[in-house]
Amino acid sequence: MKVHYECFSCIASQCQKIVEMGTEDLGVRKRGILRAAKGIAEMKEDSIPAVIGSRVFLEVYDAIGNDDPFREYKELSNRLAEKVVSDLERENIDLKTALKLAIIGNVIDFAVGYSPERIEEDVRAMLGEELYIDNSDELFNRLSRAKILLYLTDNCGEIYFDRLFLRKIREEFPQLKIYIAGKEGPIINDATVEDLRRAGLEEIGEVISTGTRIVGVPFGLVSREFMEVFEKADVIIAKGQGNFETLSERKDGRIFYLLKAKCRPIARELNVPQGSLLCVRSPFGP
């Protein structure tokens, strides 16, 4: 997916959030923002939002001298999500519900001050929502015949919902070799391989790095090791917008996108109403 006109101001707002989370010093915040204003000029007609965004964010990290401005936010997200998911795990959840929970985990903003009780209420309310596009039967069918699954994670917090879904997948499809990919290092609130290990995902599958801090699967920037797994996978589950943005033009029928179309560009690209919950198989073919 290439940038839409809304991506510029969205990236700018995220840069503001980054400097606000990264430092209290107004002078340093301004230094970060001036670097962002330089970096955003690299945005081209065919830039991928997740890639140009990540590049600018990493410039800002460098300018403000903070390599992980979302650290506390991510820790809090993980703590809250773990609590909510541990409650849900006591119930007898089926595979389809677990898939929906994995999408819902992508939606929730585990913001500061948000209590586990409130999150749980929101989660249960969202479980009542229909998926706008639901290719989950096809996904499960393909998983039942597959040997290798590559699961591309997205955010902290959300990874605990992924864990719940992945446990169900392992139960239902015990033949699967599962790879679970995270980022090489911190970038906004994305889950790093470290976060995945701390969430205990190694018990379910092999935790691997994409080999880059750039959000999604930016071809040419991911590692050779990651590409080997990517190429041999029979099914790829890609969580969230960043993975969609970087993969959508591959027209790779192995990929199933699990996401909420949070922003207008993604909704426009997928031709769905903004806010839709989706389990959608990638279009494929030449």
Added chain:
Amino acid sequence: MKVHYECFSCIASQCQKIVEMGTEDLGVRKRGILRAAKGIAEMKEDSIPAVIGSRVFLEVYDAIGNDDPFREYKELSNRLAEKVVSDLERENIDLKTALKLAIIGNVIDFAVGYSPERIEEDVRAMLGEELYIDNSDELFNRLSRAKILLYLTDNCGEIYFDRLFLRKIREEFPQLKIYIAGKEGPIINDATVEDLRRAGLEEIGEVISTGTRIVGVPFGLVSREFMEVFEKADVIIAKGQGNFETLSERKDGRIFYLLKAKCRPIARELNVPQGSLLCVRSPFGP
């Protein structure tokens, strides 16, 4: 006033609004935004927000081929404001209330669909608010001794509130020669000299152009004719944030700023709570 860290994302949001108002064509919107992303890279440590902002906006106007994206918005604002003000004019309003109305006129967003009745309610509610800094006695005192007043307008819609205030000024201080300045051409929702003429301001004073479309009083870009008036004025009333941004570093005691501190940077610069209504004399001296 120099850019604060929040100015980047604010300018980016305004660019998005400009392309949305300026064209329905998504491809053209994107072309405008890519130009904005190039232009914003010119933002420096000591840029003035109103100046760098205006420069980027005019780049966007050029890229989307629309020289006045706010045309309809401004016409609607003028129509609504004129209606509201004509109701207020039937009442016996004193000079101080007229000054407050001129500040309030700067606050109201005469957005599409907003009815005159609702605006009038809001205006009356805001009249109950105290000015956070109120140097109006000093302003009136200086006006009583002055020969020449330069009145720097800000937005469309608001200019009808200015008209009401200026009529009171002319009544109370009949000795004054009044100059009323507008922009040379369209820039966001700022009032042009044409708008001022259409609002009938020529009946009250001499309508002049700053000589530029850049918001505020950008020294070096305003015309020689404007500078002559600026230099000979005994009192200068400067409406809104753009005039403040471009004038604040002059430390010119002739200037009285009438504005609401809408954004954090302006509030921070003036050391007042965000949202304050202000009639504040410029600090002065070497």
